[in-house]
Amino acid sequence: xxxxxxxxxxxxxxxxxxxxxxxxxxxxxxxxxxxxxxxxxxxxxxxxxxxxxxxxxxxxxxxxxxxxxxxxxxxxxxxxxxxxxxxxxxxxxxxxxxxxxxxxxxxxxxxxxxxxxxxxxxxxxxxxxxxxxxxxxxxxxxxxxxxxxxxxxxxxxxxxxxxxxxxxxxxxxxxxxxxxxxxxxxxxxxxxxxxxxxxxxxxxxxxxxxxxxxxxxxxxxxxxxxxxxxxxxxxxxxxxxxxxxxxxxxxxxxxxxxxxxxxxxxxxxxxxxx
Amino acid sequence: xxxxxxxxxxxxxxxxxxxxxxxxxxxxxxxxxxxxxxxxxxxxxxxxxxxxxxxxxxxxxxxxxxxxxxxxxxxxxxxxxxxxxxxxxxxxxxxxxxxxxxxxxxxxxxxxxxxxxxxxxxxxxxxxxxxxxxxxxxxxxxxxxxxxxxxxxxxxxxxxxxxxxxxxxxxxxxxxxxxxxxxxxxxxxxxxxxxxxxxxxxxxxxxxxxxxxxxxxxxxxxxxxxxxxxxxxxxxxxxxxxxxxxxxxxxxxxxxxxxxxxxxxxxxxxxxxxxxxxxxxxxxxxxxxxxxxxxxxxxxxxxxxxxxxx
Numbered sequence: 001x002x003x004x005x006x007x008x009x010x011x012x013x014x015x016x017x018x019x020x021x022x023x024x025x026x027x028x029x030x031x032x033x034x035x036x037x038x039x040x041x042x043x044x045x046x047x048x049x050x051x052x053x054x055x056x057x058x059x060x061x062x063x064x065x066x067x068x069x070x071x072x073x074x075x076x077x078x079x080x081x082x083x084x085x086x087x088x089x090x091x092x093x094x095x096x097x098x099x100x101x102x103x104x105x106x107x108x109x110x111x112x113x114x115x116x117x118x119x120x121x122x123x124x125x126x127x128x129x130x131x132x133x134x135x136x137x138x139x140x141x142x143x144x145x146x147x148x149x150x151x152x153x154x155x156x157x158x159x160x161x162x163x164x165x166x167x168x169x170x171x172x173x174x175x176x177x178x179x180x181x182x183x184x185x186x187x188x189x190x191x192x193x194x195x196x197x198x199x200x201x202x203x204x205x206x207x208x209x210x211x212x213x214x215x216x217x218x219x220x221x222x223x224x225x226x227x228x229x230x231x232x233x234x235x236x237x238x239x240x241x242x243x244x245x246x247x248x249x250x251x252x253x254x255x256x257x258x259x260x261x262x263x264x265x266x267x268x269x270x271x272x273x274x
Numbered sequence: 275x276x277x278x279x280x281x282x283x284x285x286x287x288x289x290x291x292x293x294x295x296x297x298x299x300x301x302x303x304x305x306x307x308x309x310x311x312x313x314x315x316x317x318x319x320x321x322x323x324x325x326x327x328x329x330x331x332x333x334x335x336x337x338x339x340x341x342x343x344x345x346x347x348x349x350x351x352x353x354x355x356x357x358x359x360x361x362x363x364x365x366x367x368x369x370x371x372x373x374x375x376x377x378x379x380x381x382x383x384x385x386x387x388x389x390x391x392x393x394x395x396x397x398x399x400x401x402x403x404x405x406x407x408x409x410x411x412x413x414x415x416x417x418x419x420x421x422x423x424x425x426x427x428x429x430x431x432x433x434x435x436x437x438x439x440x441x442x443x444x445x446x447x448x449x450x451x452x453x454x455x456x457x458x459x460x461x462x463x464x465x466x467x468x469x470x471x472x473x474x475x476x477x478x479x480x481x482x483x484x485x486x487x488x489x490x491x492x493x494x495x496x497x498x499x500x501x502x503x504x505x506x507x508x509x510x511x512x513x514x515x516x517x518x519x520x521x522x523x524x525x526x527x528x529x530x531x532x533x534x535x536x537x538x539x540x541x542x543x544x545x546x547x548x549x550x551x552x553x554x555x556x557x558x559x560x561x562x563x564x565x566x567x568x569x570x571x572x573x574x575x576x577x578x579x580x581x582x583x584x
Contacts, residue, residue: 009372009383016374102370106431109336109366110387111359273292273339 010124023132031139068150080233092187158236171261197230281311282470288344319481322491363437369428373417390435402430421448512550515565
C-alpha cells in the first residue's frame with residue numbers, strides 16, 4: 001500500500017523551516033521585478049531601449065523575439081548555476097535530519113521497506129525544487145509573454161532540464177549524506193561537481209594540453225563519469241534560443257550517474273545497522 | 275494473541291558483532307547466542323548495565339539492525355517479513371520527533387506509517403493524548419515540549435496504531451513520579467488486555483514493580499532469567515531485632531555474631547533457622563524481649579549486582 005507519509009512530511013518540513021518559502025519568495029521577486037520594473041521600448045518589432053528599475057540597459061539592434069530569447073537564456077544560466085547551488089544547499093540537510101539518532105529508529109521500526117523511505121525523502125526534496133523551478137520559469141515566461149507578446153515555448157520546457165540537473169546532483173548529495181550522515185559533505189561533493197563541470201565540458205580543448213597520457217585518461221574518464229551539469233545548462237540555452245539539441249548522451253550519462261548514486265544509497269541504507 | 279502461539283517474542287541464538295565496513299576484524303561483540311522467549315500478554319523486563327546489548331537486541335527485533343546469526347520471531351512470524359511490524363509499537367531511548375510537527379501530527383504521521391487506517395489513528399491519538407495529559411498541547415509543535423512531555427508523546431506514538439507487542443526502551447526516563455506511576459498503570463492495563471510489553475531498563479525498582487518475568491543481560495549474553503520471585507527466592511538468612519544494651523553487645527561479640535546497631539536496636543544477622551532459634555532461646559533466657567524476626571530475601575538489586583558484578 002502506498003503511504004505518502006515521509007514524502008508529505010518532507011514537504012511539510014520545507015514549509016515549516018521556511019526553505020520552501022525562501023525559494024517561493026525569491027521566485028516571486030524575480031517574476032514580480034520583471035513584470036513591474038522591466039520596460040521595453042519596441043518600434044516596429046525592434047527593441048529600441050530597455051529600462052530595468054529605471055536604469056537603461058544597453059540593447060543591440062535586436063528584434064523583440066531575439067531580445068526575449070537572450071534574456072531568458074541569460075536567466076536560465078543564472079538559475080542553472082547560482083539557483084542550482086542554492087537548491088542543493090537547502091536540500092542537503094534533508095537526509096542527515098532523517099538519519100539522526102532517535103529519529104531514524106522511529107522510521108525504521110515501521111512496516112515499510114527501507115528503499116521506500118529513502119526514495120520518498122528523495123522525491124520529496126526533488127518535488128519541492130521542481131515546484132519552485134516550474135513556478136519561476138512559467139512565471140517569467142508568462143510575464144515576458146504578456147509584456148512583449150513573445151511566447152517562446154523553449155523557456156518553460158527548459159524547466160525540465162533545470163530540474164533534471166538538480167535531480168542528478170541531488171542524487172550525489174543523497175549518496176554522500178546518507179553514507180557520511182553529514183549534509184555539508186554531500187553539499188561539498190555536489191558543489192565541486194557543479195563547479196568543475198564547465199572544465200570537464202571543455203575536455204576536448206583541455207585534454208591535449210595535459211602533460212601525460214595518464215592525466216589525459218583520468219580527465220577523459222572523469223568527464224564520462226561525472227554528471228554533465230554544464231552541458232545540461234548549455235542545453236537549456238540551446239532549447240531557449242531554438243538551436244539544435246543533441247543531448248542524448250548528456251542526459252544518458254548523467255542519468256546513469258544518478259541511477260548509480262540512487263542504487264548505491266539504497267543498498268547502503270538497506271544494509272546499515274542504525 | 276495468536277491462538278496456540280507459545281511466545282510473542284522468540285529469540286533463538288542471536289549473535290551480533292559490530293565491525294567497521296572496511297575491515298573484517300572484530301570490533302565490538304554486542305550479542306552472543308542470545309536465547310529467550312516472551313509469553314503473550316506478559317510484561318517482560320530486560321535488565322543489564324549500560325553497553326550490555328539490550329538496545330541492540332531490541333533494534334534487531336525491530337529490523338533497525340541486523341543479526342549476524344540466529345532468528346527472531348515476533349507474534350509468531352519471522353521478522354524477515356516486515357509486515358509483522360504493523361502490530362508492533364516501539365518507544366526508543368531518546369526519541370527525536372520532527373520539530374516542525376505538532377503532537378497530533380506526530381501521532382498521525384507515525385500511525386499512518388505503521389499502516390493503521392486514518393480513523394483508528396485519529397481515535398487512538400485523541401485517547402492517548404488525553405490519557406497522557408497532552409490534550410491541551412496537541413496543536414503545539416514538539417519543539418516546544420519539555421523532556422517529560424516528549425517522553426509521554428513517544429509512548430503515545432508507540433501505542434497509536436494499537437499494536438499487539440510493544441517495545442519500551444527506558445520508558446520512564448525523564449518522567450516525574452506521577453507520570454511514572456501512570457506509565458506503569460498503562461503497561462499493566464495493556465498486558466491485562468492481552469498485549470505483550472517488553473521493557474528495556476536499568477531502573478531496577480521500575481522493573482521490579484511491573485514485570486512478570488525478567489532476563490539479566492551482561493556483555494551480550496543472557497545470564498539469568500525467570501520471574502522476580504524466582505530470581506529473588508534464595509533466602510539469605512534471618513534478621514532478629516532486639517533492644518540495644520551493653521550486655522547484649524558484649525554477648526553478641528562474645529558469640530561472634532554479625533549485627534548492626536540502628537536507632538536503639540540491634541539487628542542480628544543469622545545464617546539459618548537453627549541459629550535463629552538458638553539466638554532467640556539464649557536471649558529469652560536473659561529476659562531480652564524480641565522486637566521482630568524476619569526472613570531475609572534477596573532484592574532484585576542484590577541479584578543484579580551479584581550477577582552483573584561477577
